[in-house]
Amino acid sequence: MTTFIKIFDTILTADKDASRKAVREVRKFLYRTHSDRNDYDDIKNIIDSAPGEYAEISEDWRQENFVIAVSVIYYLHDKESQPDFLFSWLLHLLRHKNGNIRHAAVRMIEHELGPLTYHLRCPGKKSSFHDFSPEQADYIIARLFEGLHILMNDSWKPMYKKYKYIESLPSGTYKSAQMILSHLEDDCGNEYIRHLEELLRQK
Template sequence: MTFNELFKIILTGDKDQSREAARRVRKFLYSSQSDGKNEYKQIKNIIKTAPNAYVKISEGWRQENFAMAVSVIYYLHDRENNPDFLFPWLFQLLQHENGNIRQASVRMIQNELGPLTYYIRFPGRKSDFHQLSPEKSDQILSELRVNLNNLAVSSWKDSYKKFKYINHLPSGTYKSVQLILSVLGEYCNDVADDQLRVETKEQILSRRKEIEQEIVDIFKETDPTSPPPSRKASDGQGRLRRGKEQFTLQDVKDAIYNEEDNDDMMKVVAMFDRGDASELSNVLELVTDAWNYFPHKILGGISPAEKLLEYKRTSVNDESR
């Protein structure tokens, strides 16, 4: 048995076979049966291609088995100098309705917090395990904290006010985000909270326009019936063709504005599906940005980024009283 064979069963076996194979991954990892160097190569490839494999899974139970199995071997990836390489995918998992899938994502993100905060916890000391510069780590941490806080804002419910401790919160995306932020806070307890970068209203609107243009550009590249860049489309947007379906920027904005549950983000991702698995990482990153900067009806018609700004301003006003 090899890791490739186990993951093949996870992806193609029936419900019981898939579940059993997923649980055998941990045992096999620590057993003497694994073939060292060759197995390590398989692990690296499984992790690298995980988002592409996951997006093809339709059954919820298989998604759970796959995500949990990947989380077991995730720490053996070879991207120490690029620890955020799967963050767009992991943010999708954080919003899944299945608690085991969310927990798998929590574990994988938390795995990166140690290396990312090394320069804070051990200033001036070089790590033997990675070559991340303080500047690169700081950039990744800043983006991570902003995205986590945006996700916390969009998943917040007033009923959570009565809970004093994270462990007492109901299972859900908000709790999963807080579990990550709590560990990040422990690692960075010497860093002032006001170092969290919160964009101004003008910066948010500017970034929103940039994202809109990125989406329009992708749509114009995709549909051969769209006018070339030198000609303006009738709707000014260009269209994305997927089979007989066509999507525009407005379709993306409407889907995000009217979102009601965690699966709606994946519906937006599906709009960009051109059958090219190599594009998935970029698509996930773009959709995550759109989700953070486009308005949501459930947030009162503003974006998570604007909600975070609103929260920050309220906190500052409360402290000044």
């Protein structure tokens, strides 16, 4: 019987071809007609243990397979009250030389931006999809904002000055961080971003 645990075991232990095929199987298995509670428990356990599992992987291609597979099921995590529970790992992944890994990390971080910025986009309205406070969201956003700027400072190259648009930037850590920051700016608004910039200058 196929399970998410077995699929991820293949990704983590099988040869290159079988591991790659297992990544495709994740999406197929996720969207099959029938599923049960055990599947979702497996998904939550896989996501929770992802940073530790990733740390044990030595092959670049297997790292890519694993991160992409995790990104497919990431939205089913049960950490709605802790949207930043994997941010330190995801920000680490943004430094990876593999563009597919960076792209997967961008997708997972951006998945959390909607809930995190809800209080800014819909002031005064309570969301039924998460239970963290606006103050908690502000704190998480500020830490993410700082983390993105650290990444951009560390990966900055003078050649980037000639690029007017983010999409024109060469693929890399700087571009990935800019993509998330742009999304964050759209959701937060200019005034809030200026507030975050001021907080950053005070550090």
